[in-house]
Amino acid sequence: MIAGPSLSCYCLLFLFLLGDAGAEGSQKAAPEQIHLSYPGEAGCMTVTWTTWVPAASEVQFGLQLGGVLPLRAQGTSSLFVDGGLLRRKLYMHRVTLRGLLPGVHYVYRCGSAQGWSRRFRFRALQSGPNWSPRLAVFGDMGADNPQALPRLRRETQRGMYDVVLHVGDFAYNMDQDNARVGDTFMRMIEPVAASVPYMTCPGNHEERYNFSNYRARFSMPGDTEGLWYSWDLGPAHIISFSTEVYFYLHYGRHLIQKQFRWLERDLQKANNNRALRPWIITMGHRPMYCSNADLDDCTRHESKVRKGLSGGHYGLEDLFYKYGVDLQLWAHEHSYERLWPIYDYQVYNGSRESPYTNPRGPIHIITGSAGCEELLTPFNPFPRPWSAIRVKEYGFTRLHILNGTHLHVQQVSDDQDGKIVDDVWLVRPRQGRRTYL
Ligand SMILES: *[C@@H]1O[C@H](CO)[C@@H](O)[C@H](O)[C@H]1NC(C)=O
Ligand SMILES: *[C@@H]1O[C@H](CO)[C@@H](O)[C@H](O)[C@H]1NC(C)=O
Ligand SMILES: *[C@@H]1O[C@H](CO)[C@@H](O)[C@H](O)[C@H]1NC(C)=O
Ligand SMILES: [Fe+2]
Secondary structure, eight states: OOHHHHHHHHHHHHHHHHHHHHHHHHHHTSOEEEEEEOOSSTTOEEEEEEESSOOOOEEEEESOSSSOOOEEEEOEEEEEEOSSTTOOEEEEEEEEEOSOOTTOEEEEEEEETTEEOOOEEEEOOOOSSSSOOEEEEEOOEESSOOTTHHHHHHHHHTTOOSEEEEOSOEETTTTHHHHHHHHHHHHHHHHHHTTSBEEEOOOGGGOHHHHHHHHHHOOOSSSSTTSSEEEEETTEEEEEOOGGGGTOGGGOTHHHHHHHHHHHHHHHHHHHTTTTSOEEEEEOSSOSOOOBSSOOGGGSTTOHHHHEETTTEEOHHHHHHHTTOOEEEEOSSSSEEEEOSEETTEEOOSOSSOTTBSOSSOEEEEEOOSBOTTOOOOBOSSOOTTEEEEEOSSEEEEEEEOSSSEEEEEEEETTTTTEEEEEEEEEOOSTTOSOOO
16 A cells, blocks of 8 residues: 555666666757858868767758758868866767858758757858958847847848858856856857857957867868968968967967967958958957056057067067058957058058058958856046947947958947948058068
């Protein structure tokens, strides 16, 4: 009499445990945190995702939304062990699709027989220099308070962007809570990043365990695990690099020199190719200049990114000026600021009426207001002669590279429901682009 009920309880409990274990087992091989990146080769796109157990890495793709996906691509997976106490294990899968037709919409799903993702859609990038890429650009977006994300998601789904540039500082921080914050963030950006290539550079918030979460989670062109790399997009050459090598010297001082030498070689090559791809655009997390009210590197006259380490070694301002970089994208300050064309604190307007037509120095834009738990950064109350506009509102930047001579920049305010709060054209002639000297 007494044993009856308790026995059925055990049975129920046993069935419950069995059922749960079974469900979790299959979920663990199901892809999550799916995102795209452009590997730098025409007709290609890389799909990256995470599973919790080892599994094969396959992408099935095709042109039709419904029905079978006739094309297949295989890739590889690697084990990432987070540096936190739990040493959590993530299996990172990478598959590169090849032979994509320029500008064509594809449908894909990723995974293996152990579990497939839902279907996503992306448009293969156009190839060659003669098209007009549209980019969304921002930095400093966290898993908490990602103000720009809903609008970015809507606009991405509407097909407004070809590429997203996230200029450092993700999740706040990807390593936190044994890298669960990184998982949460990567799931949050999936509706954007699984549909357009999500291109990155490292920021200070990625520093933990020698940038290991950053290196493991993203798949950027080249062989530096995304620390520095470059690629061509329409009429532009885009260079992504790490400002963090100047600040976390204990991970290796030699990285400053290594990156600097790579940058110089890359800029030389880009200049030799300038007839084809006239724009040179850089992205790095910590700016050389800013007029915020804090004690960051960019508020110092001799900022490390601008002038290099003491003694003036490996400063980037001279390098970027020498090779005629057109536009420098930065973040880190949680605000938006655009500078007049500048070199060494001197303004080099094209002319007083049209400062950005034939500018005689690079243009800097600091766009770090996508939203995070640290909120917005105030500005110094004293305006600087080199600062053109300052916006302390959440938002992100639109970059439309129309052709080899015209580039359009807009700042979208989320605080003002998508209002354009800055709008400028950069115009440079095709001839004489190599230097400003
Ligand atoms: C940090 O990572 C870089 C890039 O992979 C590597 O060259 C360097 O040796 C690492 N530093 C340490 C201290 O492990
Ligand atoms: C650059 O152009 C802007 C806009 O016309 C103007 O306000 C600023 O004073 C100019 N700066 C210099 C140094 O000519
Ligand atoms: C580049 O785009 C601008 C703005 O639309 C246009 O005025 C200009 O004629 C274009 N240049 C070429 C060479 O197509
Ligand atoms: Fe930062």
